[in-house]
Amino acid sequence: MRTEPIASEANIPKSVEEFYTLLREYNLGLDYSDLPQWTKIFTEKEPPIYWVRLAEILSQYPKSYSVFEIGSGLGDVLALLNLLGFEKVAGIERLEKLATIGNQKLFNLFNSKDIIIGEYPIKLENIDTLIQVNCVYFEGLFSKQAYINQVWQFYKNANPKHFLLEVIDSSFTEHSNTFPDFVRISEEDIYKTFSGLKISSFLTYQFPKNSSTKRLYIISK
Numbered sequence: 001m002r003t004e005p006i007a008s009e010a011n012i013p014k015s016v017e018e019f020y021t022l023l024r025e026y027n028l029g030l031d032y033s034d035l036p037q038w039t040k041i042f043t044e045k046e047p048p049i050y051w052v053r054l055a056e057i058l059s060q061y062p063k064s065y066s067v068f069e070i071g072s073g074l075g076d077v078l079a080l081l082n083l084l085g086f087e088k089v090a091g092i093e094r095l096e097k098l099a100t101i102g103n104q105k106l107f108n109l110f111n112s113k114d115i116i117i118g119e120y121p122i123k124l125e126n127i128d129t130l131i132q133v134n135c136v137y138f139e140g141l142f143s144k145q146a147y148i149n150q151v152w153q154f155y156k157n158a159n160p161k162h163f164l165l166e167v168i169d170s171s172f173t174e175h176s177n178t179f180p181d182f183v184r185i186s187e188e189d190i191y192k193t194f195s196g197l198k199i200s201s202f203l204t205y206q207f208p209k210n211s212s213t214k215r216l217y218i219i220s221k
């Protein structure tokens with residue numbers, strides 16, 4: 001039985017790439033038989049592009065920032081936040097099974113359990129950075145306006161300095177049951193919704209190399 005967190009201060013890997021090797025090794029030891037297919041992305045040889053991009057963006061922010069992730073899954077984004085040294089890290093996951101495995105992972109790697117089991121939005125205060133990546137939540141929603149309203153409500157609830165939001169890009173026009181047309185968001189949609197804020201973005205996934213095209217937005221006050 002492990003007694004020391006494997007990424008404790010004494011042996012925190014120097015680079016994000018090195019850390020990914022450690023994280024992947026941990027993940028390869030998990031039992032995925034009962035878990036959704038997407039949970040396996042952090043067992044791939046290469047880390048997901050959005051995770052590497054997040055590392056690049058977040059490493060420019062002060063470590064004193066409080067960072068919150070909506071939809072934490074198995075905790076692989078929260079693991080990155082811990083690696084980068086953020087003092088205040090938390091996330092929320094509605095599926096208890098995923099949150100429990102994720103918290104065990106974070107505890108083994110960083111001696112912390114950052115995942116709240118619950119449904120976002122919850123009451124939050126003083127959030128500097130809000131993260132919503134690799135997540136398209138549209139249960140009970142049937143129009144683009146309703147979907148965009150939800151994204152806006154999720155943002156307003158935390159009222160962060162920075163919102164790192166990944167969406168399915170409107171340039172993705174293939175038929176898909178996973179991603180209905182109304183969750184495909186254009187740059188215009190985002191600029192209209194977050195007008196007055198500073199916005200930049202880049203593609204993280206691109207069809208046909210990937211199963212869809214996604215864009216990560218950095219939306220800042």
Ligand SMILES: C[S@@+](CC[C@H](N)C(=O)[O-])C[C@H]1O[C@@H](n2cnc3c(N)ncnc32)[C@H](O)[C@@H]1O
Pocket residue numbers: 038070071072073074075076077092093094095098118119120121133134135136137
């Ligand atoms: C595809 S996963 C992505 C996990 C993580 N962000 C990552 O990149 O590895 C999306 C997760 O969000 C969770 N989720 C969706 N809507 C949620 C909500 N309103 N509150 C909390 N969790 C939610 C789902 O249960 C799912 O585990």
